[in-house]
Amino acid sequence: MSAPPSPQRSPAEPPRRPGTAGETSAEHPWPVRLLASKIDAYVARMPWTWVEGQVVQVSDRPGAHVVFVTLRDTDTDMSLPVTLTRRVLSRLRDVLPDGLRHGARVVVHAKPEFYAKRGSLSLAADDVRPVGVGELLARLEHLKRVLAAEGLFDAERKKPLPFLPRVVGLVCGRASAAERDVVDNARLRWPAVRFEVREVAVQGPAAVTEVSAALRELDALEEVDVVVVARGGGSVEDLLPFSNEALVRAVAAVRTPVVSAIGHEVDSPLLDLVADVRASTPTDAARRVVPDVAEELAGVAQLRSRARRAVAARVERERSGLLALRSRPVLAAPHVLVDGPAAEVGRLRERTRRALAGRLDRAAVEVEHLRASVRALSPRSTLLRGYAVVRAVGADGSARVVRDPADAPAGTALRVRLADGELTARAG
Incomplete structure (x- = not known):
């Protein structure tokens, strides 16, 4: 079963306007007058409120029943126009004899109003109170x-x-x-x-x-x-x-x-x-x-003077120290430092020479005694007195000392050691 055909809109029938802002589109927008009326209706529902700000402009025309004031936020550039009646302004003169002036801090009781023809927002105030110094x-x-x-x-x-x-x-x-x-x-x-x-x-x-x-x-x-x-x-x-x-x-x-x-x-x-x-x-x-340039120059001059005095005092101390050192005997006659040790070195050298000579003399005497002892005990001394050492020579060329005639049978080759040489013989 097919769906019934949708009703056709007459070409002369105006399009339906969206009922809410969310339903608008590029094809179905709101006209300016409708948006203005919507804003006016919304603002009209807003309640009365207390607003604080700073007065930046007062337009009080003689004979006018309404005074226009511009109220600005104390921390930003945002501002709103405020309308006051003469009656409200006259009550304000009781606490502000000079009336509203530029820069005054005030609190107003106002209701927002939207002027649809101009698209502007303002406040209609029924009470204005200055912010006192104590409160500030x-x-x-x-x-x-x-x-x-x-x-x-x-x-x-x-x-x-x-x-x-x-x-x-x-x-x-x-x-x-x-x-x-x-x-x-x-x-x-x-x-x-x-x-x-x-x-x-x-x-x-x-x-x-x-x-x-x-x-x-x-x-x-x-x-x-x-x-x-x-x-x-x-x-x-x-x-x-x-x-x-x-x-x-x-x-x-x-x-x-x-x-x-x-x-x-x-x-x-x-x-x-x-x-x-x-x-x-x-x-x-x-x-x-x-x-201060004068103070700085005076300070520099003072520091320079102090530095000059400090350097002069230091130089004088060093000069006095040098004079004191030069006046000491060790610096007045520096050879004194050498003469004493030189004499001591001479004395030690002489003592060393005498000790060494005595030691050598004693060693020479000991050597001579040892020489005499060696000479007296030497076999050559015995040989010089006419003795001889007889050795029998074996067939292998070895020699042995003959102490008994039996050690050298007849015909044995002999080697005789004398004081000044050696000779050979044969036992008879």
Whole structure:
């Protein structure tokens, strides 16, 4: 059984629009007005909420019933427009006599609104409250504890400053007194010092972003050996950017040593804790980053004088030592060292000669006695007195001494030994 034919759509019938965003496709898209209405409906369901930010723009036209304010995130460049009624703004004047001003930290109770025709999102506020100094200080104290626990303030991570930097990076306000203090005092101490200056906003909503970008830019320059972040004094609110978490982490991330010179001695933003060196004032920063050429020259002169005195004293000691050695008898008459041993050698040689002569004389007498004894006991002495030694010669040529006539029968060949020779005979 075949399936029934599907109903055919009339050419004039419009295509069915997808009911959800996930059903849309290139062939079946949503028109802009539909998407805008969907967003408007979604935003309309969002509840009222409390939002904190920093005021960067106030548009208060005389006679207008609504005041337009731009609220910016304190750590990023994100911002949203906020609309306030005159009634809300009048209540705010009870705690802020000067009204909303650029850079003020506020908390607003608002509901998001989407304007479909312009495709823009804004906040409609029914209450605005300033963030008090006490609350700001409490938040900074909490942030200080968190960053300290992470080790960002540890002394082990502090980098030493170079003795004489090739180039000093300087982050400061535009045409500020802090810049003049650092540059002028540094050049008074070391006239040849070079600077890479980055003039940025040092208060207000843009301060964190611009100071962080200047730090990264100077850190990327190979010849920059130290970076000074300088700003004059101000209120707690004015110095808040230098306690911002994003800026503190940016300082901790750079490889170049950083000197913090923010405000006066009593001011202590978190930047002072994360920096490698904290200077009490911009002038103090100039003193810390470069040496004083006059002090260095005085130090060199002092060291040269000390070295000269030390060398002269050493030479004088050695000269005195040589004079003392030369005054000793052994060096005044050096032959004395030889005369004594030479005389002793002469005496020993004479004793040796006499001992040897006596020994030879005694040996000669002993030899003579031995000669006389040998001569007296020699058989030749007996032969000289007329005796002879008779030996019988055998048939084999051997000879034996004849001690008895029986040893030499008649006809036996004899050999007779005399004192001065030998003769042969035959027994008769």
